Amino acid sequence: MNTSGGSGRTGRISLADVASYLPGEPVPAEFHTGRTGEPDGLRDHPMFRFPRSRHHVCADETNTDMVERAVQPLIDRHGRDEIRGVDVLLVHSQLPDLPFVGAGTEVARRLGLNPEWLVDVANAGCASFVHMLKLARQILSTTDARSALICNAQSAAGQVFTQSEVRGLAQAAIPGDGCGVAYVTTSAGSTVLGIETRHVPAHAGDMTVALDDGRKYWEPGASQLRIGFTDSAVAKVLTRGNRLVPEVVTDLCNRLGVATDEIDALITNQPNRAFLRNWREALQLPAERHPNTFDDHGNLFGAAIPVVLDHALRSGRVKDGDLVVLGGFAHAGDFAGAAAVRWGGGNR
Template sequence: MTAAATVSLTDVASYLPGEPVGLDFFTDGTDGLRDSAMFRAPRWRHHVAADETNVDLVERAVQPLVERHGHRAIRGVDVLLVHTQLPDLPIVGAGTEIARRLGLRPDWLLDVANAGCASFVHMLRLARQIMTTTDARSALVCNAQTAAGQLFTQSHVRRLAQAAIPGDGCGVAYLTAGGPSPILDVTTHHLGEYAGDMRLVADDGRRYWETRESQLRIGFTEAAVAAVLERGNRLVPEVVGELCQRLGVPTSRIDVLITNQPNRTFLHNWREALGVPPDRHPDTFAECGNMFGAAMPVTLDHAVRAGRVRDGDLVVFGGFAHAGDFAGAMAVEWHGPAR
């Protein structure tokens, strides 16, 4: 392929594990952050089972793609990109096991560790670059999130305000060369000045691989929360605005805005800043919580199945990661398969 060739976001699918988990699962805590805009909890979220892995979620999420496009097409993908949050093994990524489970033999296989909640945009940019500079003709992009049912259900952590926000799920995308839904443009920013501002901590100070009695959690403080709120409110409208300026389209003309789903405050403020009404900004936070990197593909899949994405719509993705160390946006002209 040449650099001018078109890469299409041809289809998406998703999977949510288990039955919805309500707020009665969580216990009241005393961490002083429960009234923060960052931690206003959704009514529902999903949790993986104790024996359920990232690979299990991907395998289930991919099945609708197999049904719509056939085993041969999915097994024949040239590129496999995977982001998992929480990795089941800290040393070995999930990509090779996903390839084995699905019967794939990709020429390109990457486990992506960065870009967090906006890793879907990051991986689609990587896939597009590979597919426009090599002979690769198709790609499978996988976002699996299992931290909610593992990290945030620990006996002490579930008392904290942060525990009720995350939900588990998996979203996958099928990309093809010259397909029906062209990726129009992508813009990303790696913001090193905010790197390391989000940390896993334990009361005993030990590192994650060391034996401990205290439980790992995200190290939120009032100052850290204020910084994340300020950065998130700013970064997503900035990166989406930059993308739309390059396309020559005002942000108010976005037909469908797909963002990561951190909390109600961000979702409201992003819509307001970009001039996008709520009916054009699908929201899975209320039913699924913050699914981190899986939120964008899951939200798109839910919107397509609900009939909220029409043929020819300009679909714009935008999000940021961690405490602001990455921001990205992408535009697609949607002509996906009927559901």
């Protein structure tokens, strides 16, 4: 576990701004729940209590398309030249558009960037924003790089979970698509106070995909890809998730010398309502200090943290001077992370 603080040659790294994009019109729950048959028998499980709506990418919409649209507000606020001048580009695509090729180079081409550092991040899943913020902080603190662009794109809902044999499963009604981006600098702004991360290799491989004919996902066949949920797998995920996020947030707060009930805004990934409730209760926070968009956007996977932060800022739920803590866990519990930010400095 690496828990180093946010200092470097500049003495401060700032989360300067965030923005987001949601594709298309809201898709109501009935799109999924109206399908006949419940072959997995998980519809009534707390983990699969569906949101009232979510957004889906259209058939020809790519991760790069969403990143480009999400970045536009940053360009509007900071200027095209400033965003084009970023030294570091970090991209996480929950569902890559192409095998072998990440989205990062195409994002750079589309936005007119020429970064010295370009990394497509494949791990850390729903908490990948925290992971990439830590990578950005390390690069900005130890090299001549001055700014970074972090991009989280999620496009699985409108592609994997709308398949004819998957659409009626309990798991299909939960995900939504969207993209969140962040601009990180060495200039004044919202100071990154600290980041706490932990990789849990013992849980690697516990998240699986299922194909009824037993083929590998890239082999030809008629069966449709879905997540391999079973009763025992769901129980493991719930137990780990309920523990990991409060633990990593508490450890971070202890290192910073603040109590968890001093957090002004807790921004987490949003797998389901049960996790959201259990996390804020464990951290002794009222619901109004734990913004989420689950009912409107569903589980946004890795895009959730930057999307929810953007919505909380636009709705006035995060203000200058607030202690903002970002936290989440990935997959079946193989990664967890939390970051603390003192919001302010006229970011927007």
